[in-house]
Amino acid sequence: MTSKISRRAFLKGSITAAGSVVATTGIARAAKSITREKQEPLVTLLDISKCIGCEECVFACQQANADKYPEPEKPFPKMYPTSKVPVEDWSDKKDVIDRLTPYNWLFIQHASAIVNGEQIDLTIPRRCMHCDNPPCVKLCPWGSAKQEENGLSRIDPDLCLGGSKCKTVCPWKIPERQTGTGLYLNLLPAFAGNGVMYKCDRCYNRLEKGEVPACIEACPEDVQTIGPRSEILKKAHALAREMNGYIYGENENGGTNTIYVSPVPFEELNKSIEKGKGKPHLNKVKDMMADGTNLAKAMILAPIAGVAAAFGKFYLSSKEDK
Amino acid sequence: MKTTGKTRKYIYTITLFFITLSGFAQMPIFKRYYIADIPGFGWLAQFYVTHIMHYIAAIVLIALVTYILIDFMFNRSRLIKITRTGYLGILVLAGLIVTGVLMVFKNLSNIYFGHTTIIVLDLTHLSLCMMLLFVSFYSVIRKKSWVI
Numbered sequence: 418m419t420s421k422i423s424r425r426a427f428l429k430g431s432i433t434a435a436g437s438v439v440a441t442t443g444i445a446r447a448a449k450s451i452t453r454e455k456q457e458p459l460v461t462l463l464d465i466s467k468c469i470g471c472e473e474c475v476f477a478c479q480q481a482n483a484d485k486y487p488e489p490e491k492p493f494p495k496m497y498p499t500s501k502v503p504v505e506d507w508s509d510k511k512d513v514i515d516r517l518t519p520y521n522w523l524f525i526q527h528a529s530a531i532v533n534g535e536q537i538d539l540t541i542p543r544r545c546m547h548c549d550n551p552p553c554v555k556l557c558p559w560g561s562a563k564q565e566e567n568g569l570s571r572i573d574p575d576l577c578l579g580g581s582k583c584k585t586v587c588p589w590k591i592p593e594r595q596t597g598t599g600l601y602l603n604l605l606p607a608f609a610g611n612g613v614m615y616k617c618d619r620c621y622n623r624l625e626k627g628e629v630p631a632c633i634e635a636c637p638e639d640v641q642t643i644g645p646r647s648e649i650l651k652k653a654h655a656l657a658r659e660m661n662g663y664i665y666g667e668n669e670n671g672g673t674n675t676i677y678v679s680p681v682p683f684e685e686l687n688k689s690i691e692k693g694k695g696k697p698h699l700n701k702v703k704d705m706m707a708d709g710t711n712l713a714k715a716m717i718l719a720p721i722a723g724v725a726a727a728f729g730k731f732y733l734s735s736k737e738d739k
Numbered sequence: 740m741k742t743t744g745k746t747r748k749y750i751y752t753i754t755l756f757f758i759t760l761s762g763f764a765q766m767p768i769f770k771r772y773y774i775a776d777i778p779g780f781g782w783l784a785q786f787y788v789t790h791i792m793h794y795i796a797a798i799v800l801i802a803l804v805t806y807i808l809i810d811f812m813f814n815r816s817r818l819i820k821i822t823r824t825g826y827l828g829i830l831v832l833a834g835l836i837v838t839g840v841l842m843v844f845k846n847l848s849n850i851y852f853g854h855t856t857i858i859v860l861d862l863t864h865l866s867l868c869m870m871l872l873f874v875s876f877y878s879v880i881r882k883k884s885w886v887i
């Protein structure tokens with residue numbers, strides 16, 4: 418974890434550094450007043466060694482979220498330039514469950530590996546990782562992708578224009594597009610937008626009611642556990658120690674709210690799983706927002722540099738006058 | 740002091756060009772409308788590149804604006820006057836910087852702004868950018884100076 422800075426550290430830094438520049442301090446205060454108090458994010462732990470690949474979680478997800486699925490209007494409006502705007506239509510392929518689609522936010526990935534000289538098959542439930550600092554949310558140009566204080570991220574189907582930027586910037590390319598639905602139809606459908614992006618929203622509406630996500634509840638093997646980050650991380654590490662296993666998701670993309678524990682190294686699993694469209698990898702992922710975070714720190718120094726330059730000039734010209 | 744004035748204008752123009760370009764690149768439009776296909780412009784479709792570029796240009800802009808502000812307060816407030824177009828331009832720039840800095844802050848890890856706040860920030864930033872472009876073009880075309 419290289420470049421994580423807490424809000425308090427950031428504010429403290431900005432207030433001290435900008436001591437001489439009233440404007441910056443004011444901004445920091447304003448910023449503090451519109452961010453709310455932090456709550457510990459909820460994290461899910463997935464014990465891959467327990468998963469039997471029964472796909473109960475996949476069906477539970479579909480059932481629980483069916484009313485969120487798109488009902489696109491057909492025929493789709495023509496979108497220009499036609500060679501550049503792909504029509505992505507999953508509305509006739511709702512039964513596809515071996516990859517992520519706008520109608521399937523969770524699927525089971527298959528891997529085989531050799532453990533203690535024996536070949537074993539593993540099944541891995543895959544969906545959005547709910548990153549700590551989700552690029553899909555932070556880089557969405559309209560604020561259509563949102564992150565809640567409990568750490569989950571979701572895309573608002575009433576606001577998303579389907580430009581797919583969230584997918585481009587997601588290190589796992591998780592969100593999937595359905596053309597012919599959403600706000601863009603009421604704007605300039607021929608020239609801007611292309612539907613709505615869909616992905617796991619960690620059953621935010623069930624969480625609001627105090628229920629656990631559908632996939633967690635449905636699993637007969639109790640593969641998933643959900644809880645506050647510190648507690649889940651402790652559990653994950655204990656579990657990894659116990660099975661002499663490996664962890665994925667704790668540091669990927671600067672940290673996520675999804676922690677996989679596996680008896681097989683993730684590099685091995687990554688080699689074995691089928692990857693491609695709608696089928697995310699298990700690579701190591703660097704913190705995609707790290708450069709931005711570092712530049713944000715540098716930004717605190719910008720007004721100070723400006724003040725220094727102005728006083729430098731003042732000093733030089735007063736010297737010249739003498 | 741003629742030369743510093745020129746350098747200042749030069750830096751401001753280049754920064755404004757890149758900050759506007761990288762700003763518009765935050766919307767997924769350059770790929771759709773062939774601009775990223777122009778040789779040498781492919782980076783316009785790379786969101787992480789344009790994101791970083793926008794931040795760097797913002798750092799230069801904030802430093803420059805602070806410099807001009809302090810320089811004006813201490814050295815030049817008796818020599819020059821800000822025009823009405825100037826005040827409008829300054830107001831819009833200030834708005835862009837404030838909303839921009841808030842968005843940089845929002846993009847840090849573990850920072851949660853309200854959903855509506857984020858949408859308002861996004862749209863205000865975009866509208867102010869359009870206004871700045873308008874004021875700048877108006878100033879250039881009608882030869883309106885921000886200061887006299």
Ligand code: SF4
Nearest residue numbers: 468469471472474636
């Ligand atoms: S329901 Fe549980 S055991 Fe079945 S596939 Fe999903 S995670 Fe694995």
Ligand code: SF4
Nearest residue numbers: 545546548551553587
């Ligand atoms: S995994 Fe992708 S879609 Fe999910 S929160 Fe992270 S960046 Fe967003």
Ligand code: SF4
Nearest residue numbers: 478617619620630632
């Ligand atoms: S948390 Fe909810 S939306 Fe996400 S995969 Fe599980 S059931 Fe589906």
